[in-house]
Every structure is written in structure tokens, then in C-alpha cells.
Amino acid sequence: MPEKTKSKSLFRQPGAKHFQLVHRSQRDPLIHDPEASQHVLKAFVRGNEGKGKTRDELEALIAPSDLQATRPNVGEASLYGVYYDDTEYDYMQHLRPVGIQEEGVDSIWIDAPSTSSNSKSKSKKFSEDMILPPSVLPSKTELPLSSIHAAQSAIPPSLQGLQPDMDPHLRQVLEALEDEAFVDDDPEATADDFFGELVADGERDSDEEVEFEFQEWGVGSDEEHGLDEDADEDAEGQESADWEDRFRKFKAEQKQKGGVVDDGSVVDGYSEGGDTLSGLPKLAVAGGKRRRTGTTDGSGYSLSSSAVYRNAGLTTLDEQFDRLMAKEYGEVLDDDEYDDGDSVSHSSRAPDESDESDESEETPDLLSRPDLQASMSDFLDNYEIIGGRKLRQVMPGMTGADKLETLRRGMASAADKERILAEAERIEREDMERKVNQNEMVGYDEDEDKKDRWDCETILSTYSNLENHPKLIRVRDGAVRPPRGPKIVVDRKTGFPSVVEEDQKEVEDSEDSDDTTKRECANLFVQGGMLILPVKAVRETIKRPKGESKEDKKARKAAVKAERQVRRVEKKAMKSTFEDEKRSFVKVLNGRRGVEGVKKL
Amino acid sequence: MAYVAKDKDYDATGAPLPGEKIHKIRITLTSSNVRNLEKFCADLVNRANDKQLRVKGPVRLPTKVLKITTRKTPCGEGSKTWDRYELKVHKRLIDLNSSSEIVKQITSISLEPGVEVEVTIAA
Numbered sequence: 150m151p152e153k154t155k156s157k158s159l160f161r162q163p164g165a166k167h168f169q170l171v172h173r174s175q176r177d178p179l180i181h182d183p184e185a186s187q188h189v190l191k192a193f194v195r196g197n198e199g200k201g202k203t204r205d206e207l208e209a210l211i212a213p214s215d216l217q218a219t220r221p222n223v224g225e226a227s228l229y230g231v232y233y234d235d236t237e238y239d240y241m242q243h244l245r246p247v248g249i250q251e252e253g254v255d256s257i258w259i260d261a262p263s264t265s266s267n268s269k270s271k272s273k274k275f276s277e278d279m280i281l282p283p284s285v286l287p288s289k290t291e292l293p294l295s296s297i298h299a300a301q302s303a304i305p306p307s308l309q310g311l312q313p314d315m316d317p318h319l320r321q322v323l324e325a326l327e328d329e330a331f332v333d334d335d336p337e338a339t340a341d342d343f344f345g346e347l348v349a350d351g352e353r354d355s356d357e358e359v360e361f362e363f364q365e366w367g368v369g370s371d372e373e374h375g376l377d378e379d380a381d382e383d384a385e386g387q388e389s390a391d392w393e394d395r396f397r398k399f400k401a402e403q404k405q406k407g408g409v410v411d412d413g414s415v416v417d418g419y420s421e422g423g424d425t426l427s428g429l430p431k432l433a434v435a436g437g438k439r440r441r442t443g444t445t446d447g448s449g450y451s452l453s454s455s456a457v458y459r460n461a462g463l464t465t466l467d468e469q470f471d472r473l474m475a476k477e478y479g480e481v482l483d484d485d486e487y488d489d490g491d492s493v494s495h496s497s498r499a500p501d502e503s504d505e506s507d508e509s510e511e512t513p514d515l516l517s518r519p520d521l522q523a524s525m526s527d528f529l530d531n532y533e534i535i536g537g538r539k540l541r542q543v544m545p546g547m548t549g550a551d552k553l554e555t556l557r558r559g560m561a562s563a564a565d566k567e568r569i570l571a572e573a574e575r576i577e578r579e580d581m582e583r584k585v586n587q588n589e590m591v592g593y594d595e596d597e598d599k600k601d602r603w604d605c606e607t608i609l610s611t612y613s614n615l616e617n618h619p620k621l622i623r624v625r626d627g628a629v630r631p632p633r634g635p636k637i638v639v640d641r642k643t644g645f646p647s648v649v650e651e652d653q654k655e656v657e658d659s660e661d662s663d664d665t666t667k668r669e670c671a672n673l674f675v676q677g678g679m680l681i682l683p684v685k686a687v688r689e690t691i692k693r694p695k696g697e698s699k700e701d702k703k704a705r706k707a708a709v710k711a712e713r714q715v716r717r718v719e720k721k722a723m724k725s726t727f728e729d730e731k732r733s734f735v736k737v738l739n740g741r742r743g744v745e746g747v748k749k750l
Numbered sequence: 751m752a753y754v755a756k757d758k759d760y761d762a763t764g765a766p767l768p769g770e771k772i773h774k775i776r777i778t779l780t781s782s783n784v785r786n787l788e789k790f791c792a793d794l795v796n797r798a799n800d801k802q803l804r805v806k807g808p809v810r811l812p813t814k815v816l817k818i819t820t821r822k823t824p825c826g827e828g829s830k831t832w833d834r835y836e837l838k839v840h841k842r843l844i845d846l847n848s849s850s851e852i853v854k855q856i857t858s859i860s861l862e863p864g865v866e867v868e869v870t871i872a873a
Contacts, residue, residue: 159774159872159873160774160776160870162872162873163873164872164873165870165871165872165873166870166871166873167868167869167870168868168869168870168871169866169867169868169869170856170857170861170866170867170868170869186854186857186858187857187858188857188858188859188861189857190853190856190857190869280850281850281853281871282850282851282853282854284854284857285853285854285856285857
């Protein structure tokens with residue numbers, strides 16, 4: 150073999166045992182044992198270790214005919230490191246046994262001095278493998294699945310199913326357990342170790358005799374249908390051990406009575422199972438033959454819930470129904486049936502008495518706070534609701550002026566208030582003194598109050614009538630009047646220019662006014678928010694007349710040039726004005742709306 | 751100077767105590783949740799140190815990152831976007847020299863969720 154490869158880690162060598170820490174199996178009997186650990190070490194085979202085959206497995210793969218080798222020691226050489234095919238040539242002939250002195254050969258065996266440290270550690274290796282304590286390993290035996298299913302089911306399997314041959318004592322006990330009448334809520338009784346007493350003697354074998362007589366209801370017995378099982382009367386207590394005999398007797402009795410055979414064993418109106426509901430009557434089938442095989446016997450009636458055994462849900466419904474009926478017809482409820490706290494307390498009274506209402510207008514005191522009335526009146530007087538939602542305290546003061554007064558007084562701080570009030574008083578006093586000194590009438594000036602207070606615009610408006618609407622007062626001196634000609638007016642809102650035709654009237658008016666006001670200029674000016682630009686009345690295209698001389702042509706060209714220049718200037722002016730206006734307009738708009746963007750007109 | 755045995759499994763001469771067979775145990779902890787893993791590791795090491803065992807403290811092997819890179823789309827259409835999912839597997843080793851008693855106590859440790867524990871007992 151070539152040089153020794155790196156030795157494997159101790160834990161990866163074939164002899165190592167691997168375990169996984171897992172939860173204990175549910176089928177382990179110790180799963181519910183509080184002392185046993187929750188986790189166990191489960192052995193598993195790691196990686197490649199499980200892949201190898203043992204010799205037996207390999208031999209099983211090879212056909213038996215091939216196993217028969219000619220020589221017995223085929224493969225022996227491979228034990229000693231010679232891995233060539235042994236079937237034809239025997240390599241063992243070249244290998245000598247160690248330690249055995251053969252004749253004619255002088256040989257001794259000398260161990261090579263071992264330098265590796267592995268040898269030392271290996272000497273510590275124990276022959277015995279580590280045995281884990283069994284508590285750590287999973288249990289050898291597992292519970293069968295059937296027992297687990299049995300444990301999980303509500304009824305133990307020994308009690309499940311139809312068991313006609315069940316021990317009658319056991320059957321009676323089971324029925325008693327289901328029966329409500331046996332429930333004893335006496336606190337004294339439950340304090341005792343009741344069940345401890347019961348099970349103290351251990352389980353009863355099926356063959357054991359019991360002291361008390363087994364009494365079965367209704368099977369040919371005359372005793373009362375009481376709950377008294379330990380009947381003193383020995384009577385016709387049919388203690389036939391075989392259920393079949395009893396059944397036969399029962400059947401015979403039924404035939405005697407000639408009654409309808411029901412599904413439940415109904416005898417004397419009392420069924421053995423404890424529910425006293427009778428079955429629904431069966432429909433007669435012609436010829437006595439069941440035509441429809443899949444259906445149950447007899448009744449053509451639909452399954453109504455009244456025929457179903459009362460379970461928890463149906464019992465609740467029954468109670469609710471009873472309560473409803475009581476409410477409607479004023480019947481007294483049974484003592485057994487309790488009231489839940491939520492329902493309105495109803496007393497047993499006749500319907501005609503219900504008119505006397507004990508429902509009072511006011512809520513009982515427990516439900517309202519003692520200061521409810523006070524706070525309500527306070528609210529109604531002093532507070533108001535704005536916009537359906539906001540609550541606001543009402544400002545004292547009937548009219549607007551009064552409210553303003555209260556506001557003013559409230560806003561003034563205490564110190565300021567005093568100062569202002571002092572100041573006001575002082576002024577009043579001085580005024581009074583002055584008036585007194587100057588012998589003026591002190592006090593209320595009637596004429597002054599009666600006189601109407603007018604301003605100039607109001608006066609001007611009084612001159613208007615149907616024919617005459619006086620214009621705004623104009624400044625006389627230094628006023629620059631716009632030149633005559635069609636005015637282009639830029640609309641303030643839309644920004645579109647429009648030509649305003651000067652009326653004859655306006656022309657006359659303008660002519661009537663002062664000469665100084667008539668001044669022709671090409672200045673821009675703003676008047677009353679309107680831009681007025683001087684513009685030529687009519688723009689005539691300069692035509693080229695036929696047969697013009699050189700001077701004429703020069704003159705015409707010059708005229709055209711001049712015209713164009715003027716036009717350019719006008720355009721520029723117009724544009725810049727437009728831009729300025731737009732900018733200011735946008736600014737105003739943004740100021741109003743915040744910087745959200747220009748609203749497109 | 752007298753040689754005092756470090757752990758109770760050996761007596762003064764260094765030979766193992768009779769009756770107390772010590773074995774080399776390797777506990778391998780694997781998890782994708784580092785926090786729980788480290789907590790459990792620390793717990794184990796502390797317990798082992800309390801019992802004066804020779805512990806080779808948690809050897810952290812390189813984290814293995816299992817990556818899956820898939821197209822996001824169920825069909826082939828769209829810009830070629832890829833999802834890169836990965837799962838990081840952390841592995842820790844703890845070597846102990848202990849007797850079988852200790853192994854019993856390992857099973858009673860409350861396991862952290864998500865940590866897989868393997869115990870290897872050397873040959």
C-alpha cells in the first residue's frame with residue numbers, strides 16, 4: 150500500500166457510534182412518565198457507512214457456481230495487502246507466516262520503532278465499547294397503535310359498540326353516569342375521596358358474585374320505575390345471565406301486547422335507553438315488502454328535529470323556546486331552567502298586567518352620574534356646535550358688537566386692561582373738562598349723530614340718474630391723456646388684447662377737456678388697471694407702384710424699413726409688458742395657492 | 751510537585767479511574783439560527799465546565815450557504831430579474847471526555863428550537 154494517508158478523525162472511524170438527540174416517540178410507553186427524559190438518543194448510521202455490504206451480502210449477489218473456487222485460499226492474499234487477482238495464481242506462496250520458524254529459513258520478526266503519536270493514544274483504547282445507560286435510549290418496545298387510538302378516543306374500546314352481553318351491573322353503572330338525576334352537588338359529599346373509595350378494592354372480575362341483586366326495568370316486572378336499584382324486593386328480578394333468554398322473553402311479551410314494534414326497546418312507554426320519545430308511526434307498505442332497499446324502515450315522514458335525541462345544542466334551543474313561549478303567554482318558567490344574566494328579567498304575570506309599566510322615564514340612578522343634569526344644562530347654555538362637529542364655547546354677547554367687546558376685553562391682559570381702562574377714563578375726564586370749560590354742551594350731541602356721514606364717492610353717486618352717470622373724478626393738472634386712435638386694451642383677467650373703438654361721445658368728451666390733457670405721446674402708461682398702448686390707426690401696406698424712379702424706390706424702401714423698425718419696437722415692448730404682467734400675476738396666484746404650480750387659465 | 755489530576759476520571763498517576771470509563775464524545779450542533787445555536791453551545795460548555803470535564807470548546811465550522819438563484823418570473827417574459835435565496839447552515843462541534851453519566855444529562859437539557867444535536871461516541 151502507498152504511504153499512509155492522513156488518519157481519520159476518531160469520530161469518523163468505522164467503530165464510532167452516532168446518535169441523534171430527538172424527542173421521545175409518542176408510541177414510547179415512557180412518554181407520559183414525568184421522571185423519564187423528554188429527549189432520547191436515537192442511533193443512526195452516518196453517511197457512507199451504511200453503503201458497504203458485508204461478505205454475506207456480496208456472496209449472495211454472486212451466483213453459487215462462481216463461489217466455488219478451485220483453490221481454497223483465493224482472496225487470502227488480499228488480507229495481507231496483495232490485491233491482485235488470486236483466481237489463477239496463488240500469491241500466498243510468497244508470503245511467510247510471522248513468528249513461525251520454518252525449516253530451512255532463518256527469520257525473526259523485528260517490530261519497527263513507531264514514531265507516530267497515534268500509537269500511544271490507541272493504546273488507551275478500551276476493548277469494551279461504551280454502553281449508554283438505557284434511560285437515554287428509546288424504549289425497546291413501543292406501544293401498539295391500537296392502544297394509542299384507544300387512549301385518544303372518548304369512549305374506551307371495551308365500552309364501545311353494541312354489547313348485548315355486557316355485564317348488566319356495568320351497564321347500569323354507565324347509564325347512571327349519563328343520567329342527570331344522579332348528579333349530587335352536595336359539597337360535603339364531593340369533599341370525600343369518593344372515587345378513591347370506589348376503586349379501593351380493585352377491579353372486579355367478571356365471574357365474581359355481587360352482593361346486590363340486579364334489577365332490570367320493565368322486563369316482566371311489576372315494581373315501580375324508580376331509581377332505586379337496590380331494591381329490597383327480590384321479585385321477578387330476572388337474573389338470567391344470558392341476554393338472549395331475556396330478549397326472547399321480551400319479544401314474547403311484545404307479541405302478547407300486539408303493539409307496534411319500535412326500534413328502541415319501548416316497554417310500557419318507557420324505553421330502556423332512557424329517552425321517552427316514541428318513534429314515528431310507520432307507513433303501511435303494500436304487500437309488506439320493502440321496495441326501496443336503501444332507506445330505513447317505515448316512516449315516510451321527514452326527519453324532524455323533535456325526533457332526534459336531545460343533545461347540548463338542541464337542549465339550548467328548547468330552553469330558548471320555552472323562554473319565548475313564557476314571554477308571549479306569560480307562563481311561569483320551570484324552576485329547573487335557569488335564566489342567564491343577559492336576558493331581561495321577566496316575572497310571571499298575566500298579560501293584562503303588563504300595561505302597568507314599571508319602566509320609568511328616567512334611567513335608574515345607577516346608570517347615570519349624579520351631576521348629569523347639571524352638566525347637561527351647562528352644556529346647553531354655554532356651548533354650541535359649529536358645523537355639526539366642533540364644540541365651542543358660546544361667546545357672551547347678543548349682537549356682534551357685544552361679542553367684539555367681550556373679545557376685546559378678553560384679549561387685554563390684566564395689567565394692560567387696567568392701564569387701558571385708566572387711560573380711557575382719563576381721556577374722558579379731560580374731554581368733559583374741556584367741554585365744560587368751553588361751555589359746550591356736555592353730553593350727548595344729537596345733531597352730530599343724526600347727521601349722515603357722507604364721503605365724496607357717495608355724493609357723486611347721488612348725482613347719477615338714468616341719463617347721467619358721472620364718471621370718476623379726474624386729476625386736472627399734469628394728466629396725460631391717451632392719444633386718439635383705437636385703443637388696445639389688455640384684459641386683466643384673461644390677458645387677451647382687445648381693440649376698443651373710441652366712441653364719438655368719448656372723443657367729444659376728450660375734446661371738451663383741457664388742452665393740456667391732449668398730448669400726443671407714445672408712452673406707455675397704466676390707468677385704472679388697463680394697459681393702453683398707442684397704435685397706428687390703420688396699417689397700410691406700402692405698395693410698389695409701377696414705374697417708380699430710383700428716389701421713389703429709395704424712399705419706399707426707407708419707409709418700409711422705418712415701419713418695420715417701429716413695429717419691432719412695439720412688438721418688443723408688448724412682449725416685455727406681457728411677460729411682466731404674467732410674472733406678477735403668477736406671483737399673486739402662487740401667493741394665494743402656495744407653490745403648487747401655475748394654474749392654467 | 752505532585753501532579754493533580756485535572757478531572758476526576760483520572761487518578762494521580764494519569765491512569766483512568768477504575769469503574770469510570772471515559773469516552774470521547776463529540777457533540778455536533780447544526781442550525782440555521784445562529785442565536786439559538788450560540789445560546790445552546792454556551793449552555794453546554796458551561797455545564798461541562800461545571801462538571802470539570804475536559805472540553806474542547808465550540809469549534810465553529812465554516813457556515814455553509816445554500817443558494818438558489820431563480821428567475822422571478824413564472825414565464826419567460828420580462829426583464830431578466832433573478833431571485834437569490836439562501837439558507838445559512840451553522841455548525842458547531844464540542845468535544846468532551848466524559849463518562850456515560852454526562853450523556854444522560856445531555857438528554858435532559860432543554861433543546862432550543864431549530865437546533866439539531868448529534869452525539870458521536872468514539873470507537
